[in-house]
Amino acid sequence: MRHIISILLENEPGALSRVVGLFSQRNYNIESLTVAPTEDHTLSRLTITTVGDDRKIEQITKHLNKLVDVVKLVDLTEGAHIERELMLIKVKATGAQRDEVNRTADIFRAQIVDVTSTIYSIQVVGTSAKLDAFLAAINGITILEVARTGVSGVSRGEKVLSV
Amino acid sequence: MLIRALHDEGVELIYGYPGGAVLHIYDAIFNQDKVEHILVRHEQAATHAADGYARATGRPGVVLVTSGPGATNAVTGIATAFMDSIPMIVISGQVDSSLIGSDGFQETDMVGISRPIVKHSFMVQNPADIPNIVKKAFYIATTGRPGPVVIDIPKDVTDPSKKFKYSYPESVKLRSYSVPAKGHTGQIKKAVEILLAAKRPILYTGGGVIQGEGSALLTELTQKLGYPITNTLMGLGAYPATDKQFLGMLGMHGTYEANMAMHFSDVVLGIGVRFDDRVTNTISKFCPGAKILHVDIDPASISKTVAADVPIVGSVTSVIEDMLELIKSSDTKIDRKALDLWWKQIDGWREKDSLKVVPAENDVIKPQQVIQCLYEITNGDAYVSSDVGQHQMFAAQYYKFDKPRRWINSGGLGTMGFGFPAAMGVQLAFPDAVSVCVTGEGSFQMNLQELATCLQYNLPVKIVCLNNQALGMVKQWQDMQYGGRYSHSTYAESLPDFIKLAEAYGHVGMRIEKLSELKQKMTEAFALKDRLVFIDVMVDPMEHVYPMAIKGGSMKDMILSKTERT
Numbered sequence: 040m041r042h043i044i045s046i047l048l049e050n051e052p053g054a055l056s057r058v059v060g061l062f063s064q065r066n067y068n069i070e071s072l073t074v075a076p077t078e079d080h081t082l083s084r085l086t087i088t089t090v091g092d093d094r095k096i097e098q099i100t101k102h103l104n105k106l107v108d109v110v111k112l113v114d115l116t117e118g119a120h121i122e123r124e125l126m127l128i129k130v131k132a133t134g135a136q137r138d139e140v141n142r143t144a145d146i147f148r149a150q151i152v153d154v155t156s157t158i159y160s161i162q163v164v165g166t167s168a169k170l171d172a173f174l175a176a177i178n179g180i181t182i183l184e185v186a187r188t189g190v191s192g193v194s195r196g197e198k199v200l201s202v
Numbered sequence: 203m204l205i206r207a208l209h210d211e212g213v214e215l216i217y218g219y220p221g222g223a224v225l226h227i228y229d230a231i232f233n234q235d236k237v238e239h240i241l242v243r244h245e246q247a248a249t250h251a252a253d254g255y256a257r258a259t260g261r262p263g264v265v266l267v268t269s270g271p272g273a274t275n276a277v278t279g280i281a282t283a284f285m286d287s288i289p290m291i292v293i294s295g296q297v298d299s300s301l302i303g304s305d306g307f308q309e310t311d312m313v314g315i316s317r318p319i320v321k322h323s324f325m326v327q328n329p330a331d332i333p334n335i336v337k338k339a340f341y342i343a344t345t346g347r348p349g350p351v352v353i354d355i356p357k358d359v360t361d362p363s364k365k366f367k368y369s370y371p372e373s374v375k376l377r378s379y380s381v382p383a384k385g386h387t388g389q390i391k392k393a394v395e396i397l398l399a400a401k402r403p404i405l406y407t408g409g410g411v412i413q414g415e416g417s418a419l420l421t422e423l424t425q426k427l428g429y430p431i432t433n434t435l436m437g438l439g440a441y442p443a444t445d446k447q448f449l450g451m452l453g454m455h456g457t458y459e460a461n462m463a464m465h466f467s468d469v470v471l472g473i474g475v476r477f478d479d480r481v482t483n484t485i486s487k488f489c490p491g492a493k494i495l496h497v498d499i500d501p502a503s504i505s506k507t508v509a510a511d512v513p514i515v516g517s518v519t520s521v522i523e524d525m526l527e528l529i530k531s532s533d534t535k536i537d538r539k540a541l542d543l544w545w546k547q548i549d550g551w552r553e554k555d556s557l558k559v560v561p562a563e564n565d566v567i568k569p570q571q572v573i574q575c576l577y578e579i580t581n582g583d584a585y586v587s588s589d590v591g592q593h594q595m596f597a598a599q600y601y602k603f604d605k606p607r608r609w610i611n612s613g614g615l616g617t618m619g620f621g622f623p624a625a626m627g628v629q630l631a632f633p634d635a636v637s638v639c640v641t642g643e644g645s646f647q648m649n650l651q652e653l654a655t656c657l658q659y660n661l662p663v664k665i666v667c668l669n670n671q672a673l674g675m676v677k678q679w680q681d682m683q684y685g686g687r688y689s690h691s692t693y694a695e696s697l698p699d700f701i702k703l704a705e706a707y708g709h710v711g712m713r714i715e716k717l718s719e720l721k722q723k724m725t726e727a728f729a730l731k732d733r734l735v736f737i738d739v740m741v742d743p744m745e746h747v748y749p750m751a752i753k754g755g756s757m758k759d760m761i762l763s764k765t766e767r768t
Contacts, residue, residue: 053314053325060317107379111378
């Protein structure tokens with residue numbers, strides 16, 4: 040099963056490599072990873088999506104917790120949560136395709152953020168599944184480039200991940 | 203400032219080797235007499251010596267190496283300490299901050315290279331950070347599940363012309379690092395109830411008990427319960443081996459009775475163990491009828507390979523103390539009748555005498571007899587450091603350790619070349635004790651350069667070499683699984699004359715070839731109290747280590763001799 044693990048990490052040199060290294064060292068899989076400083080500049084927030092059964096995820100979270108740089112972590116998928124990913128996609132859009140891409144973008148509440156006479160650059164925000172669905176929907180259109188940020192997320196309601 | 207910080211931390215001894223990037227530090231060592239530095243002959247040996255020191259004393263071992271090759275040579279020793287959870291501080295020099303990343307002379311990314319084999323690491327960026335980082339490093343290395351910590355210091359950071367106001371912190375607090383203290387009371391209660399109601403219980407304890415200084419409490423608990431106990435390779439000495447409740451070591455080369463009792467038990471209390479593959483054999487067939495109670499200070503060790511029915515995270519001492527308290531107040535009484543039956547069954551297994559030594563003919567020495575002899579002449583009271591291979595298993599099986607911290611071996615990583623420098627570290631920690639290195643002619647040649655160190659510091663280590671003229675354990679596997687094809691495991695014709703070698707380094711060498719002279723010559727060697735003696739014992743080259751677990755089987759599946767299996 041897919042899990043989203045959100046981590047508060049000391050914003051120090053080498054900290055990220057310890058987290059990433061742990062995954063390769065123990066043969067765990069990283070599907071996506073995002074990292075950026077939080078409002079407190081001594082802390083980074085890192086979100087990893089990974090796949091595994093409960094036992095594997097338990098080991099992953101235990102080993103992550105053992106890292107001295109990891110201050111706190113939460114498996115967001117254990118409860119109700121909000122997840123978002125941003126995708127920038129550059130497609131060839133000429134003739135009738137321009138309308139079609141435009142319509143599909145509207146349906147997905149995506150935005151066309153750059154235009155040339157032959158190209159649309161589109162920004163789509165949502166769950167990873169929604170982004171996948173958008174890619175499926177424009178099947179038939181020539182995709183030139185896809186850049187996805189990876190998943191970021193927070194728990195729903197009053198539950199917070201903070202120091 | 204670094205040396206002053208080490209002194210303030212209580213460090214008396216460091217093991218190291220100088221080089222360009224650490225010259226400022228070495229100059230500081232020269233100008234003081236509080237911290238003693240031991241000059242080894244290879245950085246790997248520095249780490250193993252510090253490791254041996256740490257295992258024997260319980261205090262962290264400290265290593266100082268230069269950048270580049272100095273640091274990479276230390277890597278094997280750091281990995282060895284990491285696998286066995288040994289507290290160690292490795293200070294590695296680094297090129298000037300301004301040169302980092304430029305592939306400068308003797309530059310290597312030590313923090314990166316050591317990342318998977320350290321508990322934590324630091325790169326010092328400011329001289330003023332040194333005291334705080336040293337304090338943090340020792341705190342992390344010695345608390346919780348101990349382990350090695352690397353401090354990488356660029357040369358300019360140790361420049362004595364950079365002055366700062368020094369003050370050593372009394373304590374340190376890390377928001378992201380906490381040490382589990384007491385175990386969960388509810389869990390402990392649950393475990394105690396299961397333990398008391400058991401019909402066929404067994405205690406399975408490991409290196410965590412020794413690291414956590416829990417041996418005395420473990421002994422109290424075991425004797426109070428009257429249950430059988432087995433120790434892992436790393437846990438030998440945590441419970442007195444000569445006591446009747448002790449079943450011997452378990453696992454791949456464990457005793458018949460220990461492995462059988464594990465397999466047929468209904469409750470296993472694992473303390474400070476990690477259910478290693480060398481213990482469990484095939485996980486899916488492990489202890490099929492047993493409830494697993496697992497105590498460990500590291501939550502990640504629990505349910506890593508074998509799922510625990512009752513996990514308890516906490517320090518060994520606090521959990522055992524709580525258990526003893528709860529046993530006293532519990533209404534559940536031990537079923538003595540069932541326990542008697544269980545002991546009867548175990549005694550039946552014991553009758554098999556799986557460590558029986560069949561003497562060879564023609565006065566040939568069996569390796570097991572050497573360990574038995576060593577045990578006898580040292581009154582079972584020596585510090586025994588071991589290398590890796592058949593001799594290691596023989597030492598573990600036949601030297602009965604009654605005290606913790608006497609058996610010093612590389613269990614997790616299985617590092618050949620560990621034993622001799624470790625014995626050196628032990629001797630430095632306890633100058634008056636008998637420090638023995640049990641080795642083989644293969645392992646010994648991996649760090650023999652330390653004979654020079656032993657001469658320089660007058661370390662009377664006794665080296666007992668079980669010389670079978672081959673990489674015995676490799677050869678044993680080749681005998682058993684590869685049709686006796688000895689691919690690169692023999693080298694009899696090119697072995698050095700170890701007697702001359704020892705003499706060349708200024709020590710005493712002695713060869714023993716006949717069983718009839720074994721005891722007398724060993725006694726002579728150990729009588730030379732202030733000399734290092736290399737005792738080259740020629741042993742039966744065809745001997746195998748038994749019992750041996752059958753791959754793919756459960757713990758009850760063992761090969762007992764060349765002709766017998768369970």
